[in-house]
Amino acid sequence: MKQLLYSQRLAPYLFIAPFVITLVVFWMIPVGQSVVMSTQEVLYGETTPVGFRNYERLWQDRLFWQALFNSARYMVLTLAILIPIPMVLAALVCNSIGSPRIKNFFKASLFVPALTSVVVAGIVFRLMFAETGTGLMNQIISVIGLGPVRWLREDVPGLIALLALATWRYTGVNTMYFIAGIQSIPGELYEAASIDGASRRQQFFRITIPNLRPTLVYVTTISIYGGLAMFLESFMLYAGNGSPNNQGLTVIGYLYRRGIEENDLGFASAVGVVLLVVILAINLTQLTLSGTFRKEADR
Amino acid sequence: MARHRMWTSLAAVALSAGLVAACGGPGGGDQPTGGPNEDGVTTLSVWVFAELHGAFYEQMAESWNEENPDRQIELDITVYPYQDMHNKLQLALNSGEGLPDLVDIEVNKFSNFVRGDNPPLVDLTEAAQPYIDDVVQARLDLYSRDGKIYGYPTHVGAMVAFYNATLLEEAGVDYTTIRTWDDFEEAGVQYHEATGKEFGIASTEVFFTEPLTIAQLGGNIFDESGNVSVDNPEVTEAMEMWQGMLEAGAISTIPGGSPDSEEGYGAINNGDYAAVVYPAWYTSRFVDYMPDLEGDIAIAPAPVVEGSDVLTIGGGGTGMSIPKGSPNEELAADWLAYAKLSPEANVAVWEVLGFDPVNMAVWEDEAVTHNPDNKFNQYFQTNVFDVLNEVKDGISHFEGFAHPDLPAVNNTFTTVTLTEIYENGRSVPDALAQAQSDLQTELGQ
Known part of the structure; x- marks a missing residue:
């Protein structure tokens, strides 16, 4: 017994056991059950196997493709906004802005939105983007002479509102990641560069960005997942899962509508499985291309 | 020291075993064991x-x-x-x-x-x-x-009509003469032309008033075998009637998509709309959210389709x-x-x-x-029970509201179909054909 417990070969497995067990129990088993459920019709304690019928219906459903398009569009746009802007902000916070007190104030105020509940933020944004002339956003754009916009009732303005909410909320989080990344870059690199006569701008593009690669890969990965799995922001902004012409419907919103609102849990499981496959495919491609899977020595 | 390490590893095992047990056990429910306690x-x-x-x-x-x-x-x-x-x-x-x-x-x-x-x-x-x-x-x-x-x-939740009697009077419209949807449309056009403001409401996000007219026309949104049927002649006729009223200027879409939304309350309270056809429970929305209209609103029977036995239906x-x-x-x-x-x-x-x-x-x-x-009696010009007693024998049940596939139809109408018809001016048969084919795919029919 004693020998077993002190065995060199067994120890690593013992140490990772808590993680592996939670992964299996809370993740692998539910995923497996979802895959099984996706081939069934589920109704109050009764399940009827239906083969691949749920997937067939999913493939033919116009709404699914629309939801996938909406999610993909949102994901791409959040990547385009929520990576460059926080990176520049992080560089500014680390280098350019005066006293540490101002820096800390700046950091804290950037991060506050992330601490706000999406539910509260969603309601506030919904009222800000009200379509009446008295709504805050309509008042603001009227200053530059634009007429009232029916924000949440038209496709592009609705998307702008959604992106505004996402930008407001997640800029701070991403900025923190980049600040952490920038702070781990050795100061000697910048020192050497400035002795060689490199400008601030050159330093940013030649030193900061290349050295931020691990952070970039990480932020991109979670942003892809976060973008495709977005649900709550749209749900709160449109005060529910329904939006004009489904312009705010995301894949998770679609899953929720079919599974919970229309009580078709088998079909919803199929949606979940497809989403899992899509996200895995995108993330694995991205991680392979960015070289994350290569061994340290090969890089 | 060695003993200490052994305890640590044992603790790790116990912890992970505990995690597994935590979710395997019987779920603690709210349901009591039943029967009276010692006090009866x-x-x-x-x-x-x-x-x-x-x-x-x-x-x-x-x-x-x-x-x-x-x-x-x-x-x-x-x-x-x-x-x-x-x-x-x-x-x-x-x-x-x-x-x-x-x-x-x-x-x-x-x-x-x-x-x-x-x-x-x-x-x-x-x-x-x-x-x-x-x-x-x-x-x-x-x-x-x-x-x-x-x-x-x-x-x-009988559908009734709420009229802003004060505004209508100023515009020379007498709401008590409105009996059919044709009267409603005529009054709406007259009011709209006299004041430039909106009369009735076309809701894009709540599907209540259209089912009322479908029921009055004797139609349903499902066929006899229970399959979805939203492009049948009665539904088409009802939706064309609504689109016609919109085009004539008698009704208009409302901020927030329905009278029952924050922006909607604001608009009605502001006097932007003079007629709301909605279930009787909407009385509470007036009292709670539209205090400025106290004394202005009269409740009347909902308009009807000429010759129909169905005077109203329950909503919500x-x-x-x-x-x-x-x-x-x-x-x-x-x-x-x-x-x-x-x-x-x-x-x-x-x-x-x-x-x-x-x-x-x-x-x-x-x-x-x-x-x-x-x-409620203090807020409104007329008494809601007088109206209910008037339509008492014509309160009908809209079968579509009790169908298991209603959530699917409701979702399609309140997200796509009503928006297409009221906002995007799509022709009714077109929009309904699209809804029908979407719903058939979705429901596997």
Whole structure:
């Protein structure tokens, strides 16, 4: 017994056991059950196997493709906004802005939105983007002479509102990641560069960005997942899962509508499985291309 | 030291084993073991999604205890947010664990819980017998499947018309002459041309008024075998009538997508719209959210289609049900019938909740209905019960509202179809054909 417990070969497995067990129990088993459920019709304690019928219906459903398009569009746009802007902000916070007190104030105020509940933020944004002339956003754009916009009732303005909410909320989080990344870059690199006569701008593009690669890969990965799995922001902004012409419907919103609102849990499981496959495919491609899977020595 | 390390690794094993055990054990439910406690009081757990409903049930439990000293009950009421409560109930029913004794179910969600051949709710037909003659049958039908009642209604929610009489008078329109939808359209055009403001409302996000006209035309959104049928002649005629009114200027879309939204209340309160055709429970929205209109609003019967027997239908509602497996089924059912269907209860429905009660005996009790201290009676120019008594024999049940696939149809209409017809000016047959084919794919029909 004693020998077993002190065995060199067994120890690593013992140490990772808590993680592996939670992964299996809370993740692998539910995923497996979802895959099984996706081939069934589920109704109050009764399940009827239906083969691949749920997937067939999913493939033919116009709404699914629309939801996938909406999610993909949102994901791409959040990547385009929520990576460059926080990176520049992080560089500014680390280098350019005066006293540490101002820096800390700046950091804290950037991060506050992330601490706000999406539910509260969603309601506030919904009222800000009200379509009446008295709504805050309509008042603001009227200053530059634009007429009232029916924000949440038209496709592009609705998307702008959604992106505004996402930008407001997640800029701070991403900025923190980049600040952490920038702070781990050795100061000697910048020192050497400035002795060689490199400008601030050159330093940013030649030193900061290349050295931020691990952070970039990480932020991109979670942003892809976060973008495709977005649900709550749209749900709160449109005060529910329904939006004009489904312009705010995301894949998770679609899953929720079919599974919970229309009580078709088998079909919803199929949606979940497809989403899992899509996200895995995108993330694995991205991680392979960015070289994350290569061994340290090969890089 | 060695001993210490061994304990550490043992602790790690114990911790992970504990994690596994935590989710393998029986789920702790709210359902009590049943039967009365030593004081002879039975505790019934209740889930509701509206706090006001909870207050009403407490009141009904008190008066039940006074009348039934040998069958005392105590309610353990939990108020959840609307969406949460229905989700929780659905998961509890699917897993068969953690169920309450009684639960409020909103009508749009109700279909989900009576799907399949073996609904997970208790058959309440028998407990309703003492009151059934006085209760609006259409409302029981809404919560019934195959002749069995699975839930008791809270209110009728009869569709009526609310007119801003002050504004209409200024524009020279007499709302009392509006009887049919043609009259409604004519009055709307006249008002719109005289004032430049909007008259009626085309809701893109709530599907209530269109079903009223479909029902008046004798149509349905499902065919006889229960398959979805939203492009049939009656639905087409009804939707064309609505689009026609929109094009003529008699109705217009509203900020927020329906009268029942924050932006909608604001617009109506502002006098931007002069006519709202909505269920009778909308009275409470006027009183609570549109204080500026006190004394301006008159309630009248909803417009009709010429020659139709159907004068109005009920819209919206909440039914209370008993999930199967409750150990207190019988007591819960008896109390529920008392709390929802008895005349005493229905007086409270009006006085506490301000809803049009389902027990019609109350409608004729002038002491209750015309009580001058009642805040609803004070707010409106006309009395809602006068209107209800006028349409009493024409309150019909719109079968589509009780169909298991209603949530799917409702989702399609309130997200796509109504927007296409009212906002994007798409032709009605086109928009309906699209809805029909989307729904058929979705439902696998």
